[in-house]
Amino acid sequence: MKNELDLSACAYGDVIGKEFSLVILPWGATEPHNYHLPYLTDSILSYELALEAADEALASGVRAMVLPSVNLGSQNPGQRELPFCIHARYETQYYILRDIVASLHYQGMRKLLIVNGHGGNSFKNMIRDLAVDYPDFLIAVCEWFRLTDNSSILEIKGEHADELETSVMLHYHPELVDMDKAGSGATKSSALKTLNEGLIWIPRNWKDISSDSGVGDPRKSTAEKGKLIAEKVVAKLTEIIIDLGKAN
């Protein structure tokens, strides 16, 4: 059945006459994800999780529309050089977000939740800027991969194209995963001691830390683990959607 909360699938006739309390914007990236996951992994996962949570929230009386994912993410050096990795500047991302907010605001909508799926994206300053221009428009952001503690399900900690992303992708889209090709996702630490200690931040050069573009071993990933994690994340996301949807 066509999902009437999925703007990628529904028609004008599905939305007219309905009140939407919230709009959800999944935001990902276009970048290599080790050898076994699709370039659009971050966009696909945030979209699928948002869609399921929006469905759940409807049962509690909160109707939220899920927009198509934005596929343009901010990229680290070293990763940006790999074929077809697309780096979007702050201004590009800001203007995309600004135009979406301007359109929704004009149409009378006042609440937007960004579900971020890409660790390199950062929206706080954009949201502060937009709060100046649209003081009556609420923009919230969450990162799905930080919403739940998955340590009891996952065996190996990672960061990019790791056991977490791979398992959740195996749950939603096994046809897009080729586990036979998965690299180890092994990483080298930096020569900078204070960076390794977390005292400073710099954009890490991806080529120096990873050989297959992955960070974290994905080879223990399973669809069963992905299902358990997706259930936990969807429950949290649903809670967020209901909370925002019902707020004045």
Ligand SMILES: [Zn+2]
């Ligand atoms: Zn990713």
